[in-house]
Amino acid sequence: MTKVDPWADIQGKVDYDKLIKDFGTEKIDQKLMQRLEQHAKHKGLGLHHFLRRGIFFSHRDMKWILDEYEKGNKFYLYTGRGPSGDVHLGHLVPWMFTKWLQDVFDVELWFQMTDDEKFLFKADLSLEEANRLAYENALDVLAVGFDPKKTKIFVDTDYAATLYPLAIQIAKRLNFTTTKAVFGFSGETNVGAIFYTSMQSVPCILPSVLAKRNIPCLIPYAIDQDAHFRITRDILPKLGYYKPAAIHCRFLPPLTGPGKMSTTGSSKDSTIFVTDDAKTIRKKVMRWAFSGGKDTVEEHRKHGGNTDVDMAFQWLTYFEPDDEKLAYIKRQYESGELLSGELKQILVDTIVPIIDEHQKRREAARKVLPQVLLKDRRHS
Amino acid sequence: MTKVDPWADIQGKVDYDKLIKDFGTEKIDQKLMQRLEQHAKHKGLGLHHFLRRGIFFSHRDMKWILDEYEKGNKFYLYTGRGPSGDVHLGHLVPWMFTKWLQDVFDVELWFQMTDDEKFLFKADLSLEEANRLAYENALDVLAVGFDPKKTKIFVDTDYAATLYPLAIQIAKRLNFTTTKAVFGFSGETNVGAIFYTSMQSVPCILPSVLAKRNIPCLIPYAIDQDAHFRITRDILPKLGYYKPAAIHCRFLPPLTGPGKMSTTGSSKDSTIFVTDDAKTIRKKVMRWAFSGGKDTVEEHRKHGGNTDVDMAFQWLTYFEPDDEKLAYIKRQYESGELLSGELKQILVDTIVPIIDEHQKRREAARKVLPQVLLKDRRHS
Numbered sequence: 082m083t084k085v086d087p088w089a090d091i092q093g094k095v096d097y098d099k100l101i102k103d104f105g106t107e108k109i110d111q112k113l114m115q116r117l118e119q120h121a122k123h124k125g126l127g128l129h130h131f132l133r134r135g136i137f138f139s140h141r142d143m144k145w146i147l148d149e150y151e152k153g154n155k156f157y158l159y160t161g162r163g164p165s166g167d168v169h170l171g172h173l174v175p176w177m178f179t180k181w182l183q184d185v186f187d188v189e190l191w192f193q194m195t196d197d198e199k200f201l202f203k204a205d206l207s208l209e210e211a212n213r214l215a216y217e218n219a220l221d222v223l224a225v226g227f228d229p230k231k232t233k234i235f236v237d238t239d240y241a242a243t244l245y246p247l248a249i250q251i252a253k254r255l256n257f258t259t260t261k262a263v264f265g266f267s268g269e270t271n272v273g274a275i276f277y278t279s280m281q282s283v284p285c286i287l288p289s290v291l292a293k294r295n296i297p298c299l300i301p302y303a304i305d306q307d308a309h310f311r312i313t314r315d316i317l318p319k320l321g322y323y324k325p326a327a328i329h330c331r332f333l334p335p336l337t338g339p340g341k342m343s344t345t346g347s348s349k350d351s352t353i354f355v356t357d358d359a360k361t362i363r364k365k366v367m368r369w370a371f372s373g374g375k376d377t378v379e380e381h382r383k384h385g386g387n388t389d390v391d392m393a394f395q396w397l398t399y400f401e402p403d404d405e406k407l408a409y410i411k412r413q414y415e416s417g418e419l420l421s422g423e424l425k426q427i428l429v430d431t432i433v434p435i436i437d438e439h440q441k442r443r444e445a446a447r448k449v450l451p452q453v454l455l456k457d458r459r460h461s
Numbered sequence: 462m463t464k465v466d467p468w469a470d471i472q473g474k475v476d477y478d479k480l481i482k483d484f485g486t487e488k489i490d491q492k493l494m495q496r497l498e499q500h501a502k503h504k505g506l507g508l509h510h511f512l513r514r515g516i517f518f519s520h521r522d523m524k525w526i527l528d529e530y531e532k533g534n535k536f537y538l539y540t541g542r543g544p545s546g547d548v549h550l551g552h553l554v555p556w557m558f559t560k561w562l563q564d565v566f567d568v569e570l571w572f573q574m575t576d577d578e579k580f581l582f583k584a585d586l587s588l589e590e591a592n593r594l595a596y597e598n599a600l601d602v603l604a605v606g607f608d609p610k611k612t613k614i615f616v617d618t619d620y621a622a623t624l625y626p627l628a629i630q631i632a633k634r635l636n637f638t639t640t641k642a643v644f645g646f647s648g649e650t651n652v653g654a655i656f657y658t659s660m661q662s663v664p665c666i667l668p669s670v671l672a673k674r675n676i677p678c679l680i681p682y683a684i685d686q687d688a689h690f691r692i693t694r695d696i697l698p699k700l701g702y703y704k705p706a707a708i709h710c711r712f713l714p715p716l717t718g719p720g721k722m723s724t725t726g727s728s729k730d731s732t733i734f735v736t737d738d739a740k741t742i743r744k745k746v747m748r749w750a751f752s753g754g755k756d757t758v759e760e761h762r763k764h765g766g767n768t769d770v771d772m773a774f775q776w777l778t779y780f781e782p783d784d785e786k787l788a789y790i791k792r793q794y795e796s797g798e799l800l801s802g803e804l805k806q807i808l809v810d811t812i813v814p815i816i817d818e819h820q821k822r823r824e825a826a827r828k829v830l831p832q833v834l835l836k837d838r839r840h841s
Binding site for chain 1: 637651
């Protein structure tokens, strides 16, 4: 299996159970799901299908987060985005879930745009461009539907008078050998990249620093980011803060097969961006979605398709929230009644409205963005 | 010889000619001094005694700085201070010279207070304390007499929205192996310390960035800081900026003998702070100043004292600007006419007024400081 870290181009099947073991996280079990469902019910919502289907599959300290919440000690949500290009459907997965958490628990979201990270880790990306993309991508974040009254978005290099003094508090507790072990850094790694994880740790303490009291922090993220927060969890108690809790999702696999979608790596052409139009989406799905169907219509009708490997079906598990509808599609496809092209069309019909809606809300977000931005004012 | 780097506790005789060779700098020669003297004359000033006496002894690209200046392309001065305690007389040496350069060339001074550095490199120093000391020390900088209209002072952690985005531009070009070679870092070094030199490089480009044109930069500093700027000089041309020029001084040796004064190292007790009163100064000089005199008055009268090793005399070469007076004292001491205690008293009588004056100007500086401070405004 490919190494799963924040900067790897992940190809091939990911063994998520093994990641739970390797990273020392806990599987989300039935009991935890029931507890989350109870909270959702209070707001007239159901358990999110990402939980029902194991797309969010792992966590750290979720039980503690709920214990505290039930005692009246609210947590806040923190997640982020490394702005290196347009947002794709895979990015929406943790954000959609984060919105559900915000709806269910009525909590603040602190959203970090790591233009510094992308600049430092991508040889050809200028800081100017990374910064521009940060503000573009921020519109996509808001388009997911977060409550503007409870959401704060900040771009690292424009909020550094606030972030840097806290980052060095963390950096002082972290040595090169540890970053080498956790991230695989070498002597060739640039010193900004080596320092960077300290910046990603800051939102785990920033609201507590500003409020002058410890507030529990819950971070929803795709599991590849875990390395950062393993470090953070190690350091924060030494500084007198809570360890951040976490809830982890799988990657949305590329249309072409298992792995992690990427805008620069192996799955670039087949990636569906939230800026794509219906025609482009249809073309990409039809052309690239790996089919679990049989070679001929006759064979398919006889033996049926394999939903385990069919990427159109796999994507529907992410984007079709209705369990019954999904089960029906599964039966139809496995029985051979539904052909591969028809299944792909169902996927297109499912994601096009999601992206349509996203694009509309994205335009509306231009007005909202200034209200939710945290930005230091430069003297000069 | 002890290693001469920014964080070493330097004890014993420093071989400055060897540093010129090791660091690849140039000795300040007669020709360069004559050129500087010409410029000083235009302002009704003489050549600074730090130059006449080889206390400022080495440089990089000073000829280029003067060439550009003579063509009408003014440089700016950049120097700084790591605020880890009270300012001592040794710190004043490069600042006094920097003031002379400002007077002679009528140029801006950008002064960096590196509270982040001191916090990251000193295990027991809190950032809060380093930051507090930065503003205390800034008063001492102004007390040296810089022109407030042409002076800008900034504290790293309060100016990071401006500094950090530029620091990562430099950091991206610098890898761990280089910092290891230049500073002797290891796997145990914290990631903030590894990153830090990028912050110290920023003032070498900041005025150019703000002015949107390349402005030559001249950095006066004690030679132990050279490692930082060797790195900076390597990187800046790759980013389209001039290499910063430099002019280097020797350390003011501790009263106890050769080396570098330190507020925490071996020479702590004998260090004379600019906050000391006359009585304390007298006590420290009398008690600690290593004497080049003979064991008995009789022997001393007969053979005279050794000015080469006598620290009271050595200090007078820094703080008695009058060459004739200094030569007279030297003759008197070497002839045995002047006793060691009397020589020490001359030193006390020389530095007490300097420190008195400093303390007065330091109080007056409280009003000036807000006008010269560059400080980003935090959103939160």
